[in-house]
Amino acid sequence: MRKISIAILMLALAGSAFATLPKPTAAEAEAQAAKKAAADAQAAKDKEALLAKMDALTASWRAKAPGKGLKVNPPTPLPAPVAAVTASANQSAPSGQPDGKLTATGAAAPVTSEKAGTAAPSKDVKPAPSPPASSVKTR
Template sequence: MALLKKTTILLLLAIPALALGKLPPPTQAQAQVAADKKAQAAAQADKDKQALLATMDALTARWRSRAATEGWQANAPVAVAAPMPALVQPNTQSSASGQPGGVMGAVAKAAPITSEKNGTAAPSADVKKAPSPPPSTPQKR
């Protein structure tokens, strides 16, 4: 029984050491296979994108042809020259919101600092005027 406990403890102590081990770097052949797979995946993604665009164009053409016979209003298609900048730019922020370069402007510096908590601003309309009365407790007889 003591041998089983010692073996179990040794195994439990060895598991984290095994998890911290490093894998060897990939060989030239493995790196080439990975690059080929990545290129194939990119080509397949481009092919799928083109197929999706063709299907969307066919569906749009079919809907527009039916719109005239069904009496639906069809506006002229809008040409999109390039993707919107918001869709291609990274969503990282380089400075504080609304502050160019992270520096407060003259208007912001001149604005008075008001706070309900500090008493430098009028209380909101939904603020209680007085504390709530304590709940009534039943009297014991």
């Protein structure tokens, strides 16, 4: 009897694990968006403060270093980041396929694979070892 009641309890708990939360109301969604915007603004403000502090520390070190006998090289100028680095990583379509659709040439191309044996092995692949000579004793 005890085993059956434990089994029923486990089933009830398992069923509650698959329950979903209700969708947020419009007011809750708006509050979440406002909270995210405030967090983003605070993060940008913190980033600016960090960069300012780093610049101040660098300037302070550069001012004190010659007095301590340290060689100070001029700061390295950094180029602006390339658009590819700052752009979003999301793609609108698969690479090399116009509008994300397979072209006729791509569809007509045969599927080849070294692993499946439908393509010749690459030149850098090691050949399979040859079997031992008949004069060599194996177990």
